[in-house]
Structure formats: C-alpha cells, structure tokens
Amino acid sequence: MRGLILAAALLAGCSTAAVPPGVFPSYRDASAPFSSIALFEPARYAGTWYEIARYPVPFQEGCVASRAQYDMQPDGTLSVVNTCRDRALDGALRRIEGTARPVGPGRLQVSFDSVPFLTSPYWVLWVDEGYRTAVVGVPSGRAGWILNRDPVIPQDRLNAAREILDFNGYDLSRLEMVPQVAR
Structure with a gap:
C-alpha cells in the first residue's frame, strides 16, 4: 500500500496539473528556457543509474542509496525499476516498477504499474x-x-550537471546530495 501512495505522489509531483501550494513546490523559474536533449538514444540510456542529487519531493523522503534500472524492451519502451533504502525503516528496500515510453527527443512518459492510468x-x-x-x-x-552510472560522480561532471540545472532555471540552493549508502 505504501508503494501505491508513493507512486501516486510521484506522478502527482511530476505532472503539470494543479497541485495544492506547498505540497510540491516548483524548484525552477518558469521563465527560464527548458528543453530536453535533441540527440537521445534510449538504448544507451538503458542500464543502472545512481541518484547523485535531487530536489526534495515527498515520495522520496527518507530515501538513500537510490537507483534506477532501465531496460530496453522489444517495443521501444524502457522498463523501469526504482529502488532506494528507507532511513526511517532501518534501511528497508523500497521498490516501484513501471515503463518509460519515448515521446520525443529526450522526452519520456513514465507510468508505474501500481498507479494505473x-x-x-x-x-x-x-x-x-x-x-x-x-x-x-x-x-x-x-x-x-542528477544521475550517474557509478555511485561516486567526478567533480567535473557534477559541476556540468549543476550548470545544466541552473541554465534550465532550477534553484541550485535547494538541490540535495543523495547518500549512496544506507545509514
């Protein structure tokens, strides 16, 4: 049940639908440019990604050692398995599965099995x-x-990633680093 609630919160938090103020604040200046990359290869994106940094959202509260696994499917979609360790539950594994469907250059539409429609x-x-x-x-x-193939990101790539967030209007002062070990 908790996974269903977390998934619903995830999807609500990422949608552009109206959300009550204070529940999911926007971390970016809407007047700043915002664009996905034009040359994106879903097959190369497949694999394991470690979450290095994130903007705080309720569905990830208490999450450490967060990872995403993307696997290419024959129909061109990517299966998605997100996991993390829950600090509040003594490091218990939280997991949610879904599908990412390419809908444009660098753009995916993500849905989770436990939250239909x-x-x-x-x-x-x-x-x-x-x-x-x-x-x-x-x-x-x-x-x-900010995602990385290894749990530790080199400083130059972290700096480049932060610059991309800044260019796209994100408030860097609200970005949180994510521990990759459960404590």
Whole structure:
C-alpha cells in the first residue's frame, strides 16, 4: 500500500496539473528556457543509474542509496525499476516498477504499474557523451535529478550537471546530495 501512495505522489509531483501550494513546490523559474536533449538514444540510456542529487519531493523522503534500472524492451519502451533504502525503516528496500515510453527527443512518459492510468513527463536535459552522467527534469519544475552510472560522480561532471540545472532555471540552493549508502 505504501508503494501505491508513493507512486501516486510521484506522478502527482511530476505532472503539470494543479497541485495544492506547498505540497510540491516548483524548484525552477518558469521563465527560464527548458528543453530536453535533441540527440537521445534510449538504448544507451538503458542500464543502472545512481541518484547523485535531487530536489526534495515527498515520495522520496527518507530515501538513500537510490537507483534506477532501465531496460530496453522489444517495443521501444524502457522498463523501469526504482529502488532506494528507507532511513526511517532501518534501511528497508523500497521498490516501484513501471515503463518509460519515448515521446520525443529526450522526452519520456513514465507510468508505474501500481498507479494505473497516470503518467508523468521525464525530460533528459543533458547526458554526457559517454552516457555516464545525466540530468533529468520535469516541465513543472517540481522534481529534478542528477544521475550517474557509478555511485561516486567526478567533480567535473557534477559541476556540468549543476550548470545544466541552473541554465534550465532550477534553484541550485535547494538541490540535495543523495547518500549512496544506507545509514
């Protein structure tokens, strides 16, 4: 049941629909440019990504050691498995599964199995040439992430990722680093 509530919160937080003030604040200036990358290869995006930094959202409260696993499917979609360790539950594993469907260059529509009929936009704002580091955001600005193929990100790629968030109007002072070990 908790997974269903978390997934519903995730989708509500990422949608552009009206949300009560204070529940999911926007972390970006809506007047700033916002665009996904034009050259995006879903097959190269597939694999494991470690969450290095994020904007605080209720559905990830208490999450550490957050990861996303994307696997290419024959129909061109990506299966998605998001996991994290819950600090409040003594490191218990939280998991949610879904599908990411490409809908444009660098743009995915994500849905989760436990929350039928709801989808949310997931825009890849930047990925380095080697597909080692990625920056993801949502048009509403209510969520954003820095992802990396390894649990530790080199400083130069972290700086580049922060610059991408800043360019897209995100408030860098509200970005939180994510521990990759459950404590």
